[in-house]
Structures are given as C-alpha cells and as structure tokens.
Amino acid sequence: xxxxxxxxxxxxxxxxxxxxxxxxxxxxxxxxxxxxxxxxxxxxxxxxxxxxxxxxxxxxxxxxxxxxxxxxxxxxxxxxxxxxxxxxxxxxxxxxxxxxxxxxxxxxxxxxxxxxxxxxxxxxxxxxxxxxxxxxxxxxxxxxxxxxxxxxxxxxxxxxxxxxxxxxxxxxxxxxxxxxxxxxxxxxxxxxxxxxxxxxxxxxxxxxxxxxxxxxxxxxxxxxxxxxxxxxxxxxxxxxxxxxxxxxxxxxxxxxxxxxxxxxxxxxxxxxx
Numbered sequence: 001x002x003x004x005x006x007x008x009x010x011x012x013x014x015x016x017x018x019x020x021x022x023x024x025x026x027x028x029x030x031x032x033x034x035x036x037x038x039x040x041x042x043x044x045x046x047x048x049x050x051x052x053x054x055x056x057x058x059x060x061x062x063x064x065x066x067x068x069x070x071x072x073x074x075x076x077x078x079x080x081x082x083x084x085x086x087x088x089x090x091x092x093x094x095x096x097x098x099x100x101x102x103x104x105x106x107x108x109x110x111x112x113x114x115x116x117x118x119x120x121x122x123x124x125x126x127x128x129x130x131x132x133x134x135x136x137x138x139x140x141x142x143x144x145x146x147x148x149x150x151x152x153x154x155x156x157x158x159x160x161x162x163x164x165x166x167x168x169x170x171x172x173x174x175x176x177x178x179x180x181x182x183x184x185x186x187x188x189x190x191x192x193x194x195x196x197x198x199x200x201x202x203x204x205x206x207x208x209x210x211x212x213x214x215x216x217x218x219x220x221x222x223x224x225x226x227x228x229x230x231x232x233x234x235x236x237x238x239x240x241x242x243x244x245x246x247x248x249x250x251x252x253x254x255x256x257x258x259x260x261x262x263x264x265x266x267x268x269x270x271x272x273x
Contacts, residue, residue: 053153100194103186133203215250215255
C-alpha cells in the first residue's frame with residue numbers, strides 16, 4: 001500500500017485528495033444545519049460566492065440567456081475555477097475530482113492484483129474535442145439533467161443525494177453508469193472519460209496558460225527514454241517524448257518516478273513561467 005503514497009508530489013496529492021473528499025462529504029451532510037458552507041463534489045458555496053463547475057454554469061446561461069443570474073458573486077464563482085486552471089492547469093482533475101481519486105485507488109488495486117495495465121489508449125484530435133464540447137453544451141442546454149450525468153463529480157453527487165432520499169431505482173441507474181465507466185477505464189480504454197468525454201476537463205484544458213504550472217522535459221539534461229514515466233502516467237501520456245502537455249493534469253507521478261530513478265538532474269520537473 002505504501003506505493004500508493006510513494007513520492008513527494010504523490011504523497012502531497014494523496015493527502016489533499018483524502019482531505020478534500022472528506023471535506024465535501026462533511027459539507028454535504030452538515031448543509032441542513034448551516035448556510036455559510038454548502039456544496040457537493042461539483043459545486044461549492046462559500047458565503048456569497050458560489051463556485052460552480054464551468055460546464056454546468058455555461059449550460060445554465062444557455063437555458064436562461066435572457067433572465068440569467070449575472071450577479072458579481074455568481075460570475076466570480078464561475079471565473080475562479082478558470083483562473084486556477086489558467087495558472088495551474090487541470091489540477092482540479094488530478095487533485096480534487098472524486099472520480100479520479102476513486103479511479104486511482106481501483107487502478108492501484110487492479111495493477112497489484114492482476115499485474116497488468118490496459119493496453120488500449122484512446123487519443124482524440126483537438127478538433128474532435130472541440131466538436132464534442134460544443135455538442136455537450138448543446139445537450140446540456142436542451143436537456144437540463146444531462147450535465148449531472150456526463151460529469152463524474154456530478155454523477156457521484158447525484159448518487160449521494162439519491163442515497164439520502166432512498167430513491168432506489170435512480171440509485172441503481174447511477175451506480176451502474178459509474179461502474180460501467182470505471183470498468184471501461186480500468187480494463188479497456190485508459191481514461192477515455194477524463195481525456196475526451198468530460199466537458200469540464202476539456203474546458204479547464206482550454207483555459208490553461210502556456211506559461212502556467214506544467215511538467216516539462218528539460219532540454220539541458222539527457223533523458224535515457226526508459227519510459228517509466230509513461231508507464232506511471234494515469235492518463236497514458238508519454239512525458240519521456242515531451243508531447244504530453246495538451247492532456248497533462250499535473251499530478252506529478254511522472255516527476256516522482258523520474259526523481260526516484262535519477263535521484264538528481266532528472267529530466268522531468270515542474271515549471272512555472
């Protein structure tokens with residue numbers, strides 16, 4: 001089990017993942033007792049500021065274009081995730097998203113039990129991602145429940161809400177959908193949901209700044225291209241080839257494995273500006 005926490009960045013991220021997961025559960029179950037902290041896995045209200053998933057907010061605007069709530073606190077809550085993505089990349093996906101945390105736990109257990117990883121990786125062109133995002137926005141505008149079932153934090157939040165209300169038929173549907181996505185991700189096409197289907201991940205990826213936090217392959221140091229970083233990458237990217245930046249969500253696992261192998265002067269590292 002210690003391998004699950006192995007590495008400086010991985011240990012920090014694991015503690016952050018566990019902390020935020022427990023925090024949002026506590027907020028959800030205490031929301032009926034207080035009104036200052038409210039929220040789910042995809043939405044969080046801190047006083048007057050309502051930090052909401054960008055995809056859900058955009059579909060809301062699309063449905064209520066002429067009567068949308070455009071108060072300064074609402075717009076601020078929409079811009080906060082985009083600002084974080086602009087400066088630090090898709091860290092929400094790797095450090096906060098409950099589905100990613102659940103996937104990494106199951107992937108770790110599967111790898112150590114079966115000693116193998118999926119051999120099929122899914123790649124999509126930037127153009128196809130934009131086409132899918134436009135279609136997802138349209139579906140979210142015309143089918144209001146759609147965003148909560150296409151976003152895994154939304155689906156997990158819906159499942160949590162259904163468990164509280166004892167809506168057994170809906171519980172079964174949500175649980176089967178989550179298990180289906182996990183099964184495909186774990187055994188067939190690695191992270192197809194996070195890399196291509198999740199609209200929020202696509203929006204956050206488009207919002208990132210080229211000079212923001214990112215993992216680089218240093219040109220001043222020789223990389224032996226052992227490809228261990230690529231084997232460790234949760235998204236099936238290839239940092240040793242230096243072509244990972246488009247989909248990378250800054251989890252730091254490749255940096256940890258590189259540091260563990262080289263000890264010093266490792267070619268992979270974080271960079272800002």
